[in-house]
Amino acid sequence: MFFRKVLEQRSLPSEVGLNDRRFLEMLGIDPAGSAVRGKGAMKIETVYTCIKILSETVAKLPLKIYQSDENDITKGTNHYLYPLLKLQPNPLMSSINFLKALEASRAFGNAYANIEFDKRTGRVVALWPLDREKVTVIVDDIGLLNTQTKLWYQVNAGGELRKIPAHEMLHFIGDITLDGLVGVPKMEYLRSTVENAASAGKFINNFYRNGLQTKGLIQYTGTMDEPAKKVFKENFESMSSGLKNSHRISLLPFGYQFTPISMSMTDAQFLENTELTIRQLAAAFGIKMHQLNDLDRATHNNNEQQQQQFYTDTMLPILTTYEQEITRKLFLDREIEDGYFVRFNVDAVLRADFKTRMDALDKAVKGSIMSPDEARAKENLPPMPGGDRLYANGNVIPLENAGIQYKKGGEGTGKDNAKADKGDKSASGGSGN
Numbered sequence: 001m002f003f004r005k006v007l008e009q010r011s012l013p014s015e016v017g018l019n020d021r022r023f024l025e026m027l028g029i030d031p032a033g034s035a036v037r038g039k040g041a042m043k044i045e046t047v048y049t050c051i052k053i054l055s056e057t058v059a060k061l062p063l064k065i066y067q068s069d070e071n072d073i074t075k076g077t078n079h080y081l082y083p084l085l086k087l088q089p090n091p092l093m094s095s096i097n098f099l100k101a102l103e104a105s106r107a108f109g110n111a112y113a114n115i116e117f118d119k120r121t122g123r124v125v126a127l128w129p130l131d132r133e134k135v136t137v138i139v140d141d142i143g144l145l146n147t148q149t150k151l152w153y154q155v156n157a158g159g160e161l162r163k164i165p166a167h168e169m170l171h172f173i174g175d176i177t178l179d180g181l182v183g184v185p186k187m188e189y190l191r192s193t194v195e196n197a198a199s200a201g202k203f204i205n206n207f208y209r210n211g212l213q214t215k216g217l218i219q220y221t222g223t224m225d226e227p228a229k230k231v232f233k234e235n236f237e238s239m240s241s242g243l244k245n246s247h248r249i250s251l252l253p254f255g256y257q258f259t260p261i262s263m264s265m266t267d268a269q270f271l272e273n274t275e276l277t278i279r280q281l282a283a284a285f286g287i288k289m290h291q292l293n294d295l296d297r298a299t300h301n302n303n304e305q306q307q308q309q310f311y312t313d314t315m316l317p318i319l320t321t322y323e324q325e326i327t328r329k330l331f332l333d334r335e336i337e338d339g340y341f342v343r344f345n346v347d348a349v350l351r352a353d354f355k356t357r358m359d360a361l362d363k364a365v366k367g368s369i370m371s372p373d374e375a376r377a378k379e380n381l382p383p384m385p386g387g388d389r390l391y392a393n394g395n396v397i398p399l400e401n402a403g404i405q406y407k408k409g410g411e412g413t414g415k416d417n418a419k420a421d422k423g424d425k426s427a428s429g430g431s432g433n
Helices: 018-026 038-043 045-060 082-086 095-106 191-210 226-240 270-285 300-330 333-337 354-366 372-378 414-428
Strands: 004-006 063-068 073-075 110-117 124-130 135-139 151-157 160-165 169-173 215-220 256-261 340-344
Touching (some): 045 191, 045 300, 063 082, 095 110, 095 124, 095 169, 169 300, 191 270, 300 340, 333 340, 354 372
Antiparallel strands (some): 063 340, 110 124, 110 169, 135 151, 151 160, 215 256
16 A cells, blocks of 8 residues: 555444433433534534634634744744734635634644745745545555655645645644544544534424424324224324424313323433533533523632633643644744744733733733833833843842942941941931830
């Protein structure tokens, strides 16, 4: 075999679990009829909401270029890639829509973007997102193509297969990868949970569409052929089913008796099962329950803590994936040696209220961590004269300089100290009595 194709594993069972199957069959739902695969999983409200939260969180963070050296880190606003990453990756879309498309695809396992180079200058001129379902990762194990590139991407472009080398493709891998080359297709591993959620939605739709909240048995004394059964069933359902017949009285001919069989959604543990399914899907995407408007156990304090955990546990690995892939693919080797890299500005996620921000900046300036201008820049304020210097609290001095303010010419005497004490008393306007 000349090439080894890195394919997404699809050998997982398609049916729901045994307990879920029995539960659904008890509700009159065929589990096989609720299969949701690929992009169809976004029909599930929880899946759609989770992907929306992830894609919007990534897209709203400014992506900036920086350059670091031994002494400082500066913004690379003069780099030619800066407007391409910040505003417009290609002529057809803005940066926010570009990142939304990538993250919505990456959340399913993999996201791809083709890098377009200027043939004359060799510079990057555009980034084009690709449909992940039309991309196959190929490893040239035996060097058949006789190139230094071992990793290729095969793209189905309108029926035409194109091979793109790895240095011309941005590949953002999902949460889990088993070989380091391709991400695990999340929806395949969550198929049982997703189909369970789809079945629950289907049950709700049928529940409100039919309007008849009770199932029952109709007893008839005598015999009835199949055509007569069909006619009676159609007539009975026409007067007892549907929203227009809700809570109305139904009449039965003489000889018929209707016996209802009541089973509420609570009796069937429907609500508990639905809540469990939502929590399972949210946990798989790393979404906190308060982000899904589930505020049953929420307070102001734990919401803030959960938002911090959402960044550190969920978003930090995702952002690192984007930063490393963009840095190593878009910058030249010499630019990376010169310290160029990209970073998301996470202040949009961690930005606190005004009082908390002011207290933190005040401590940073007084602690010689930031200059006043650096603190003002955090609030999008212009620099001020003298604001580029570091300031320190006069009460904080090195230990070896303790008492130096009482010394004259570097050496203090008891006489000097006595004069200083006398001067203090005179300045206070009293003799100390």
